[in-house]
Amino acid sequence: MDAFVIYGGRRLNGRVRINGSKNASLPLLAASLLTDEPVILRDVPDLADIRNMIRLLRSLGCEINRDETAPGKPLTIQVTDTSNSFAHYDIVRTMRASICVLGPLLGQRGFGEVSMPGGCAIGDRPVDLHLRGFEALSAGIHLESGNIIAKAPAPGRLIGGSMFLGGPFGSTVLGTANVLCAAVRAKGTTVIESAACEPEIVDLANMLTKMGAKIVGAGSPRLVIEGVDRLGGVDHTVMADRIEAGTYILASAITNGNIVLENCPMDSLAAPLFRLAQIGVDVESVGCNGNDHPLDDATIRLSTDNGNPRLNKSNGNGNGSGNLIDPMRQTVRVTSNRRLDPIQMVTQPYPGFPTDLQAQLMALLCLADGNSVVTEKIFPDRFMHVPELLRMGAKLYRNGASVLISGVRELIGAPVMASDLRASAGLILAALAARGMTTVHRIYHLDRGYERMELTLRQLGADIERVDEEELNKRSISVPGLASAVA
Ligand code: EPU
Numbered sequence: 001m002d003a004f005v006i007y008g009g010r011r012l013n014g015r016v017r018i019n020g021s022k023n024a025s026l027p028l029l030a031a032s033l034l035t036d037e038p039v040i041l042r043d044v045p046d047l048a049d050i051r052n053m054i055r056l057l058r059s060l061g062c063e064i065n066r067d068e069t070a071p072g073k074p075l076t077i078q079v080t081d082t083s084n085s086f087a088h089y090d091i092v093r094t095m096r097a098s099i100c101v102l103g104p105l106l107g108q109r110g111f112g113e114v115s116m117p118g119g120c121a122i123g124d125r126p127v128d129l130h131l132r133g134f135e136a137l138s139a140g141i142h143l144e145s146g147n148i149i150a151k152a153p154a155p156g157r158l159i160g161g162s163m164f165l166g167g168p169f170g171s172t173v174l175g176t177a178n179v180l181c182a183a184v185r186a187k188g189t190t191v192i193e194s195a196a197c198e199p200e201i202v203d204l205a206n207m208l209t210k211m212g213a214k215i216v217g218a219g220s221p222r223l224v225i226e227g228v229d230r231l232g233g234v235d236h237t238v239m240a241d242r243i244e245a246g247t248y249i250l251a252s253a254i255t256n257g258n259i260v261l262e263n264c265p266m267d268s269l270a271a272p273l274f275r276l277a278q279i280g281v282d283v284e285s286v287g288c289n290g291n292d293h294p295l296d297d298a299t300i301r302l303s304t305d306n307g308n309p310r311l312n313k314s315n316g317n318g319n320g321s322g323n324l325i326d327p328m329r330q331t332v333r334v335t336s337n338r339r340l341d342p343i344q345m346v347t348q349p350y351p352g353f354p355t356d357l358q359a360q361l362m363a364l365l366c367l368a369d370g371n372s373v374v375t376e377k378i379f380p381d382r383f384m385h386v387p388e389l390l391r392m393g394a395k396l397y398r399n400g401a402s403v404l405i406s407g408v409r410e411l412i413g414a415p416v417m418a419s420d421l422r423a424s425a426g427l428i429l430a431a432l433a434a435r436g437m438t439t440v441h442r443i444y445h446l447d448r449g450y451e452r453m454e455l456t457l458r459q460l461g462a463d464i465e466r467v468d469e470e471e472l473n474k475r476s477i478s479v480p481g482l483a484s485a486v487a
Contacts, residue, residue, distance in 0.1 A: 002443045003472055004454060007463040008413055008434035012257030014460045018245045018264050019045040020072075020238035022449050023356075024200040026097040027177035028207055028238060029053045032077040033060060033104035034181060035211060037233030042072025044238055048448045052095040056087055060101065072237055082109055089115035089146065095448075096120060099127055102150060103178035106139055107185035110156030113149045121420040123379040129165055129172045133179030136163035137186050158186035160227050166194030169378050170349040171221065173198050180204065184213040186227040195223040198350040199268040199328075203239040210234045240329060242268040244450060246357040247425050251457065252334040253281040254364045254433045259460055260286065260333050267327035271353040275345050275361070279368065280337035287331035342370035342407060347378050359385045359426030366394040367433060368407040375402040384419035385426045391416055392430055392438065413438040421449040428453065432462055439472065 020043030030053070032039035044050055054064050054075075061081035067074050085105050092098040092115040105112030117127060131141050131148065137158040140151045152158045160183060165175055176196040181204075183190035195201070197219055205218030211234045214226035240263045252259040253276065266273070266285065273283055342365065347355040355378040365372040366389060376382050380401035390396055391414045395406035413436035418424035424446035431438035440446075443466065446453060454464045467475075 001441075001469045002447075002466050003469055004428060004431070004438075004440040004443055005465045005467050005472070006413075006428065006431040006434075006438045006440065008411070008432050008436065008438060010255065010432070010461050010463055012252050012255045012259050012432070012457070012460040012462060015260045015262060016248055016456050016460060017262040018240045018248070019043065019451055021045075021200060021203070021241035021243075021265075022047055022049055023173070023241075023243070024203045024239050025050055026053055027100045027174065027181070027200070027204050028236065029057060029075075029077065030100045030104050030177075031181050031204060031208060031211075032057065032062065033079060033101060034108050034185060034208075035231045035233055036079050038076050038078045039211075039233055040235040041075045041077070042235070042237040043240075044073070044075050045241070045451050046073075047451055048444070049095050049097065052091060053097065056091045056095075056098055056101060059088065059091065060084055060105070074235075085109050085112050086147070087112075087114040092117055096125060097174060099130060100174050100178050100181070102130065102148065103134070103181035106134060106137075106150050106152060107158060107182040110152035110158075111150070113147050115147050116143065121384055121423070122382040125379075127175070129167045129175040130178045133163050133165055133175060133192070134158075134182060136161040137179070137182055137190065139182070158182055158227075160186045160188030160190040160225070162191040162193070164193045165196075170194075171196040173200065173349075176201050176223070177204050180208070180215070180223060180225065183225040184208050184215065184227060184231065186225075188227055190223075190225040190227065192223040192225070193221065195221050196349060197221060199239060199242065199265065207234055207236040210236060239268075240265040243354065243356040243422075245269065246272050246354070247360050247429070247450070248456070249276065249281070249283055249334050250357070250360045250364050251429050251432060251460075253279070253336040253340075254367065254429050255462075256336055256338060257460070258333070258335050260331060262331045264330045264332045265328045266330045266332060268350075270351055271348075272357055272361075275343055275353060278343045279340050279364065281340075282335050283332050284335075285325075285330050286333050340364065340368040340407075342368040342372040342405070344373045344375075346375040349378065355379055355382060356422050358382065359422045360429050362386075362396075362403065362405060363389065363426045363430040363433075365405045366392075366396070366408060366411060366430065368405070370407055372405040372407070373402055374405065377401065382420075382422075385423035388416040388419075388423070388427055389430055392434055394430070410435050412436060415439040415441065418442045418445045421445050425450065425453075428457075428464075432457070432464075441469065 096117040211231040411434035
């Protein structure tokens with residue numbers, strides 16, 4: 001098991017290119033089950049979750065190869081064997097997103113079996129809405145030995161239907177992706193009300209449309225899908241990762257740094273940019289498509305204007321090809337005020353502030369000049385970072401789904417424990433700003449969603465090192481008793 005050792009206090013400076021989105025890639029990979037032709041996916045990040053999904057798809061009969069030399073390191077996925085449609089617990093327990101193979105299996109093969117995902121550090125995370133959607137497409141669903149078994153009605157094809165996919169916390173992202181993938185192959189028309197509007201769903205709908213699907217309304221809460229008899233192959237570039245981009249923007253802000261992000265999906269970041277502007281963090285476009293364009297009259301600024309992001313028009317192809325300004329693939333510069341203002345923020349489904357940036361924002365607000373309030377409306381218990389930030393000298397008071405953050409002058413390095421992917425990112429950001437040394441244990445959570453974050457941060461000037469826990473113990477820089485807690 002690895003840990004990060006971080007000496008805080010260095011201002012980040014330099015350039016970083018944002019990777020393809022993890023949360024877009026997972027359903028896109030699963031959607032490759034919908035055709036027997038090759039699916040080529042570019043810019044898929046090399047992460048633990050992606051490797052697990054590849055392992056799962058191989059077990060479901062896909063041949064998968066990655067070309068490490070071509071642009072976007074394309075992954076080619078081709079279904080060659082349809083004899084196994086069971087996603088085994090061994091893989092599902094490593095990654096909840098395994099559930100999103102069920103829709104494609106059901107749509108294409110008329111049958112699928114997926115081990116029921118359990119809870120995780122951020123909450124219970126039920127899948128009832130996914131199942132409600134499949135049932136609305138006339139699938140028979142039952143649970144046996146901890147596995148969800150789903151079957152299309154005879155003769156093996158789903159039937160389009162209308163459904164409401166809203167739950168107690170709003171729409172469901174993977175639920176929408178799952179049901180969408182089933183509906184594109186159903187007979188007739190499907191209407192999904194309260195569909196998730198996340199950009200990752202739009203990316204999925206774009207790819208499915210290129211494969212021959214008929215989808216109207218992607219990005220809105222009402223999706224209308226006309227089922228088709230077959231889908232073909234596709235060559236698709238995954239959207240840039242808005243959460244990775246937000247994390248590096250916040251890393252720059254918390255160190256009072258000055259960094260440039262390439263391939264930044266500005267058009268998907270309106271709520272975070274609005275909040276950042278209120279705090280005193282400016283994110284300004286300096287070009288697009290990973291190329292530099294000097295700021296001149298021809299370059300439309302994406303800078304926040306009194307807290308309102310001014311987003312320019314694009315041709316909407318999302319590929320960054322040919323157009324001068326593609327708001328999903330911008331080059332931006334991040335600068336911030338020395339004095340950060342406190343804010344009130346509530347996480348919400350898109351286009352609201354994403355829950356996946358809540359922990360990182362909280363780390364920043366620990367250093368704001370005054371009291372902030374963060375309320376978590378998607379996963380009300382997603383606060384595993386709170387007790388760890390307290391260990392670093394933060395002043396946080398949790399009341400249910402809200403945390404009052406009373407800004408402090410400085411954070412102090414300490415050994416802390418990562419508990420989930422985004423909590424880990426929040427702790428690393430706090431460590432970058434803290435005085436002295438922080439050891440962040442259980443970094444495998446972070447590796448699920450960020451590609452070699454320590455290399456990127458080091459390239460930006462951070463003093464950060466990945467160390468094996470055993471090596472740490474040998475160096476005796478772990479606190480007494482921590483080694484046994486980790487084991
Ligand atoms: N929910 C239900 N029933 C369901 C499904 C969801 O009640 O059947 C509830 C959840 O418990 C939660 C809310 O609905 O309270 C939203 O959950 P959602 O289904 O949208 O989450 P998800 O699709 O399982 C994706 C991301 C998460 C991200 C959430 C919310 C992927 C692989 N995961 O999860 O990302 O937090 O949407 O935006 O896309 C992460 O990247 O760190 C991460 C956890």
